[in-house]
Amino acid sequence: MWVTVGVALGAVGTVGQALALAHLLGDVFTGAGPTGAAVAWVAAAVAVRGLGGWVRAAAAQRCAAEIKLELRTRLLRAAAHSSGYDGRDRRSGEISTLLTRGLDALDPYLVGYLPQVLVAALVPPAVVAAMLPHDLLGATILLVTLPLIPVFGALVGLHTRDATARQWAALAHLGGHFLDALRGLPTLRTFGRAEAQEGIVAGVADAHRRATLRTLRITFLSTLVLDTVATLSLALIAVPVGLRLLHGSLDLTTALTVLLLAPEAYLPLRALGSRFHAGTEGMATAREAFALLDAQDTPDPAPHPRRPLSGGDRGHAPRIRFENVTVRLPGRTEPVxxxxxxxxxxGERVALTGPSGAGKSTLLAVLLGLVRPDEGRVLVGGRDLASLDPEAWRHCIAWVPQRPYLFDRTVADNIRLGDPDAGDEDVVRAARAAAAHDFVTALPDGYATRLGARGMGLSAGQRQRVALARAFLRDAPLVLLDEPTAGLDADSESAVLAAGERLMTGRTVLVVAHRARLLEGADRRLDVRDGLVREREVAR
Known part of the structure; x- marks a missing residue:
């Protein structure tokens, strides 16, 4: 509303300034001299115009800040929600680019372009209305030539929109690739591929540079076109006014009024064209942001409304049934x-075996509810998993992934993720069960030691035991272990296996196993290979 008020004040000030200044200059050129009233009117009109501009800019800045804050908040929630296992909605690089560079590009659009649309809608009609009583011919020429600028601007704007969309796509690709390269830098350095990424990043950056230059080229050419059209249109008004003034058919004050009002009619449209080009990136990023949010807001295709689990479901492991489950992942031609x-x-312990990439971890992700089957369903205690409340269902699961994530918090806080309401004694008890107590107490501040991001400062085996402590603290009836001993030395592997055996005792267990020791004690063995699951005999 305040933006509209500012634009209206600006329109009144623009017309008033031109009329007051024309009368003031007319008095000066005719020798009457400036009067105090005329000077006061000019000053008042300039003040009103300046006040309108200030109100418009301040209100637009405030609105832009609120909109960006709301979008950033919703995108962060979408990023947290889309960090699923399968990667279908995991567009962290693009979301990161939107949260930083992308949403900042909304300023020229929200603060510049949209308010200028109101200016272009109000000021030219006001100028035409003010000119009609003074010069019908000038007002007619103005009415005929004014539409030329938006017509040419729209024609050029179509090319600018497409070029800006390509520029934004290149920028999003650059941001996503750079983020992935940073995340995988330790792995790249380990395998000696860090330098090779320099060339790839340079190539992506060069593609963004070329897209940006193409957009700037169109912007500069369009500015030339709009300025040329506006200048020629203004000349069509100024030349007849000058000729009629020379022949005495038009008085000086009227001529000055027309010459001062006419540029004010073209100026908002010319400014709209330039602000349109400045705001095209903002429009592209806004479309992308809302597309991401719309994708997140799409209702889940669950056949039944979600229902919470009953208290009995959390106390006993339910019977789990996979029925004709098919899962497809992006980038793979065949189903996983x-x-x-x-x-x-x-109470059954099932070992999942098979080569890497065969779909074992995906199968666990389906059971966790992080991946939804494309076909088929999973029944939990006779009820479709898609109909259960996901938070309640995950409280029934203790999950130990192959590479557990530890946060930049204390050791106790990381363990307490298993049960946020657990007390200190419970945390210590869980750490003892996971064979983590001894190394935790040896840390500088014990359980209060703050870990770096991703558990910086702990070995792989220690991080795995912290994850096991989480699982012990959760004390869930269903345990999912995703190759918990991968990449561990012999001592760490023995400690993790012993703790894992204690965790699995008396619970329903699905364990991804590549090593023979994890197969010990399994009731059944399911071999996952080429997307199929086959029953295998368990060696006794």
Whole structure:
């Protein structure tokens, strides 16, 4: 509303300034001299115009800040929600670019372009209305030539929109690739591929540079076109006014009024064209942001409304049944899981074996609710997993991934993720069960030692035992272990296996196992290969 008020004040000030200044100059050129009233009117008109501009800018800045804050908040929530296992909605690089560089590009659009649209809608009609009583011919020429600028601007704007969309796509690709390269830098350095990434990043950056230059080229050419059209249109008004003034058919004050009002009619449209080009990146990023948010807001295709688990469900491991489950992941032509069917009885320990990339971790992700089957369903205690409340269901699961994530918090805080309401004694008890107590107490501040991001300062085996402590603290009836001993030395592997055995005792267990020791004690073995799941005999 305040933006509209500012624009209206600016329109009144613009017309008033031109009329007052024309009368003041007319008095000066005719020798009457400036009067105090005329000077006061000019000063008042300039003040009103300046006040309108200030109100418009301040209100637009405030609105832009609120809109960006709201979008950033929603995008952060979308990023947290889309950090699923399968990567279908995991567009962290693009979201990161939107949160930083992308949303900042909204300023020229929200603060510059949109208010200028109101200016272009109000000021030219006001100028035409003010000119009609003074010069019908000038007002007619103004009415005929004014539409030329938006017409040419729209034609050029179509090319600018496409070029800006390509520029934004290049920038998003650059941001995503750079973020992935940073995240994987330790791995790249380990395998000696860090320098090779320099050339890849340079190539992506060069593509963004070329897209930016193409956009700037169109912007500069369009500015030339709009300025030329406005200048020629203004000349069509100024030349007849000058000729009629020379022949005495038009008085000086009227001529000055027309010459001062006419540029004010073209100026908002010329400014709209330039601000349009400055705001095209903002429009592109806004479309992308809302597309991401719309994708997140799409309702889940669950066949039944979500229902919470009952208290009995959390106390006992339910019977789990996979029925003709098929999962497809982006970038893969073949399904990761194809028509998978099997049953896990309560209290049963099932080992999942098979080559890397066969779909074992994806199968666990389906059970966690992080991946939704493209076909088929998973029944938990006879109820469709898609109909259960996901938070309640995950409280029934203790999950130990292959590479557990530790946060930049204390050791106790990281363990307490298993049960946020647990007391200090419970945390210590869980750490003892996971064989983590001894190394934790040896840390500088014990359980109050703050870990770096991703558990910086701990070895792989220590990080795995902290994850096991989380699982012990959760004390859930269903345990999912995703190759917990991968990449560990012999001592760490023995400690993790012993703690894992204690965790699995008396619970329903699905364990991804590559090593023979993890197969010990398994009731059944399911071999996952080429997207299929087959029953194998367990060596006794």
């Amino acid at each position: 899981l194809k028509d998978v069917s099997f049953t896990v009885e309560p």
